[in-house]
Amino acid sequence: MSTNRGPGFVSQAEYEHATQDVLARYEGSLDRDSFRAVWLLHQAADAARSFQTANVLDEYGLSWPQFEVVWNLWLFGERDAGWVAQAAMVSKSGLTTILAQLSARNLIMRRGDPDDARRSLVRLSDEGDRMMLDLFRLMNTVEKQFSSALDDDGKRRLADLLSALLAGWEDRRAQP
Secondary structure (H helix, E strand, O other), X not given: OOOOOOEOOEOHHHHHHHXXXXXXXXXXXXXXXXXXXXXXXHHHHHHHHHHHHHHHHHHHOOOHHHHHHHHHHHHHOOEEXXXXXXXXXXXXXXXXXXXXXXXXXXXXXXXXEOOEEEEEEEEEOHHHHHHHHHHHHHHHHHHHHHOOOOOHHHHHHHHHHHHHHHXXXXXXXXXX
């Protein structure tokens, strides 16, 4: 699949070659392994999002940020709009637009917070819940396709490494 940027626009080999050229200019002053690990993590995430969007979300008329909103509501249930914005990594103004779009499609429901009139609560509608169940199954089919270059053991090892990376980052972030 070709995209306008990132994976598919420029081959992974071309990215590797270009980054090696840049790293060579800063020999000794950069941690090459850390750079490569995080850069490839970004590339893999971009490629996975592009693949999932093209093969599933486009059929449902959802953007990735819209999916992030419904995914988090599906996982965690009704939440304050500020929490939803943080979880989906969108601005509050961006969330307002996304919620209006999802509400127009009857995928979410909004109501005022009975404990704080300044806040609004958001949850999936029954229709949104049904859609997410379908999406979850379809996304898993696409995840299998995307990760097919790895055998089951490779997928488990990759998941374990990424889990350890995230746990370490959360631990460091929590320290004052």
